[in-house]
Amino acid sequence: MSLVIVGSVAFDTIRTPWGDREKIVGGSGTYCSLAASFFTRPRVVGVVGRDFPRKTLAELRSHGVDLAGLKIKAGKTFHWEGKYEDDPNRRTTLRTELNVFADFRPEIPAAYRASRIVYLANLNPEHHAYVLGQFRQPGIVAMDTIRLWIETKRETLLEELGRVQIFFANDEEARLITGETNLISAGKALIGLGPSLVLLKKGEHGALVFGRDFVFGVPAHPCEHVIDPTGAGDSFAGGFLGYLDRTRGLSVRDVRRAAVYGSVMASFAIEDFGIGRLLALDWDLIEARFRQFRKLTAF
Amino acid sequence: MSLVIVGSVAFDTIRTPWGDREKIVGGSGTYCSLAASFFTRPRVVGVVGRDFPRKTLAELRSHGVDLAGLKIKAGKTFHWEGKYEDDPNRRTTLRTELNVFADFRPEIPAAYRASRIVYLANLNPEHHAYVLGQFRQPGIVAMDTIRLWIETKRETLLEELGRVQIFFANDEEARLITGETNLISAGKALIGLGPSLVLLKKGEHGALVFGRDFVFGVPAHPCEHVIDPTGAGDSFAGGFLGYLDRTRGLSVRDVRRAAVYGSVMASFAIEDFGIGRLLALDWDLIEARFRQFRKLTAF
Numbered sequence: 248m249s250l251v252i253v254g255s256v257a258f259d260t261i262r263t264p265w266g267d268r269e270k271i272v273g274g275s276g277t278y279c280s281l282a283a284s285f286f287t288r289p290r291v292v293g294v295v296g297r298d299f300p301r302k303t304l305a306e307l308r309s310h311g312v313d314l315a316g317l318k319i320k321a322g323k324t325f326h327w328e329g330k331y332e333d334d335p336n337r338r339t340t341l342r343t344e345l346n347v348f349a350d351f352r353p354e355i356p357a358a359y360r361a362s363r364i365v366y367l368a369n370l371n372p373e374h375h376a377y378v379l380g381q382f383r384q385p386g387i388v389a390m391d392t393i394r395l396w397i398e399t400k401r402e403t404l405l406e407e408l409g410r411v412q413i414f415f416a417n418d419e420e421a422r423l424i425t426g427e428t429n430l431i432s433a434g435k436a437l438i439g440l441g442p443s444l445v446l447l448k449k450g451e452h453g454a455l456v457f458g459r460d461f462v463f464g465v466p467a468h469p470c471e472h473v474i475d476p477t478g479a480g481d482s483f484a485g486g487f488l489g490y491l492d493r494t495r496g497l498s499v500r501d502v503r504r505a506a507v508y509g510s511v512m513a514s515f516a517i518e519d520f521g522i523g524r525l526l527a528l529d530w531d532l533i534e535a536r537f538r539q540f541r542k543l544t545a546f
Numbered sequence: 547m548s549l550v551i552v553g554s555v556a557f558d559t560i561r562t563p564w565g566d567r568e569k570i571v572g573g574s575g576t577y578c579s580l581a582a583s584f585f586t587r588p589r590v591v592g593v594v595g596r597d598f599p600r601k602t603l604a605e606l607r608s609h610g611v612d613l614a615g616l617k618i619k620a621g622k623t624f625h626w627e628g629k630y631e632d633d634p635n636r637r638t639t640l641r642t643e644l645n646v647f648a649d650f651r652p653e654i655p656a657a658y659r660a661s662r663i664v665y666l667a668n669l670n671p672e673h674h675a676y677v678l679g680q681f682r683q684p685g686i687v688a689m690d691t692i693r694l695w696i697e698t699k700r701e702t703l704l705e706e707l708g709r710v711q712i713f714f715a716n717d718e719e720a721r722l723i724t725g726e727t728n729l730i731s732a733g734k735a736l737i738g739l740g741p742s743l744v745l746l747k748k749g750e751h752g753a754l755v756f757g758r759d760f761v762f763g764v765p766a767h768p769c770e771h772v773i774d775p776t777g778a779g780d781s782f783a784g785g786f787l788g789y790l791d792r793t794r795g796l797s798v799r800d801v802r803r804a805a806v807y808g809s810v811m812a813s814f815a816i817e818d819f820g821i822g823r824l825l826a827l828d829w830d831l832i833e834a835r836f837r838q839f840r841k842l843t844a845f
Contacts, residue, residue, distance in 0.1 A: 333727045334727055428632045428633055429769075429770055429772070430750060431750075431769060432770045449751065451728070451729060452748065452751035453751075453765065455765070462842060463843070464752070464766075464768070464842050466752065466754070466763030466764070466765060469730040469761045470728075470730060471728055471730045471734070500845075503844070504845050506845070540845075541845075542760070543762065543763050544764070544845075545802070546764070546806050546843075
């Protein structure tokens with residue numbers, strides 16, 4: 248079992264119509280590793296400043312997250328500020344202070360280099376080759392991206408899509424990359440660009456999984472009060488990849504169940520600001536929600 | 547087995563980016579009864595003008611649709627013209643010529659009055675009482691509505707919601723009626739207004755079913771080429787109510803399966819302009835697609 252997550256460990260300031268939070272812990276690497284920690288012992292590669300709370304690092308470690316790849320550098324931690332309106336699927340970035348993340352060149356610890364799964368969480372695609380070059384042929388490379396890279400590094404992004412096995416995208420990103428309005432066409436077009444699995448996340452409408460010869464759909468957990476959608480996608484990736492790492496398989500059945508566990512972790516993440524809800528979880532709660540997904544979808 | 551559908555039998559002119567069709571057969575009663583005809587012998591109450599093609603009436607009859615309640619009046623048939631852009635979930639009405647439908651007062655034939663299920667397909671809610679008064683206590687009353695009635699007959703519509711058991715709405719209508727952005731909240735709020743079942747149709751995102759103590763979700767059939775979304779909602783209602791009429795039940799299991807059959811019929815309806823695809827169906831094709839929904843959603 249070995250899953251390496253290369254991503255941001257950061258501060259988020261979140262503004263919503265029902266409340267604000269200043270500089271709470273966030274970041275793709277944080278959400279993803281915490282979600283994955285219920286399935287495997289994820290390894291994080293990232294960087295924080297000296298201002299990052301030791302308490303959070305201790306909490307992550309106590310959840311089984313391996314932080315050997317997390318550098319603590321002089322300076323301030325990456326800080327993102329965003330605002331949600333009534334529709335939690337839409338958000339506006341108000342501020343991005345990269346700080347120590349600005350010249351982050353991910354160094355993979357020797358102990359991580361034989362890992363089975365590598366997840367590149369919305370990294371600048373120009374850095375993928377440098378990161379992957381440090382691994383001894385990982386079995387599965389997974390990546391996510393963000394609008395910024397689609398708009399500014401399109402060519403490199405498309406090249407990188409040709410090298411990964413798993414690609415996570417939300418509906419907007421899938422449409423932007425492929426130019427397809429129809430999400431089924433967009434998902435299939437992404438498969439045509441290289442990955443053997445595409446996870447298309449649709450927020451309140453659930454997720455679609457595209458493989459070379461199957462499509463799987465799962466509705467979202469029926470949540471009435473989305474408190475903070477930040478990190479939902481990263482928590483989905485954490486649950487999905489964590490489950491795949493734990494099962495050691497990659498059959499269609501594994502992938503379907505992994506997508507439901509991804510949906511389970513995302514459904515918890517949005518129930519509170521930041522990583523609060525994920526920190527408070529235990530395996531019984533996760534299994535109970537997995538069973539709720541069965542009830543939601545069985546016919 | 548007895549399902550009465552009170553709705554429009556009409557002409558549609560459809561404009562899409564990939565082709566137009568002038569004055570083809572459409573209407574809520576047509577789509578709904580044709581979809582239901584694969585499950586039961588639906589009874590249609592409506593009105594057409596002398597210009598309505600006899601060929602279509604013969605086709606409907608040969609599918610087992612009972613047209614004893616369809617009046618043929620001097621004058622022209624209801625004619626709607628609409629336009630779709632790239633996103634098939636959005637449409638613009640270009641023209642509505644009510645013609646003989648303008649003073650349609652639905653008269654229920656004596657033979658229909660003991661029917662088990664009555665479906666009021668986007669009728670003016672002010673006419674519901676008149677229609678329902680002609681029945682001997684139907685077991686199930688179902689209704690749909692349109693934006694026009696939500697905006698112009700809101701009070702009456704809310705009263706009528708308090709009298710029906712089943713309500714069909716798309717996401718836009720559910721939000722307009724309840725004022726809730728979150729679709730789970732909207733679905734629950736609609737249940738709070740009276741119906742014991744709410745069918746919330748989300749186009750490419752599938753459907754949600756709300757009961758008093760359960761939520762069921764089903765993704766849409768993965769369709770890459772939506773040719774004509776007109777009638778998808780009415781075909782959903784036809785499959786749903788037709789299946790419920792056939793099973794004679796209303797258990798949660800019946801309702802879940804009915805919603806999948808509704809999704810099956812809607813998924814066929816959008817594959818061609820007008821009722822062409824529905825007319826060409828047979829039971830094997832319907833069962834094969836039902837099994838595809840199992841494959842789509844099983845984990």
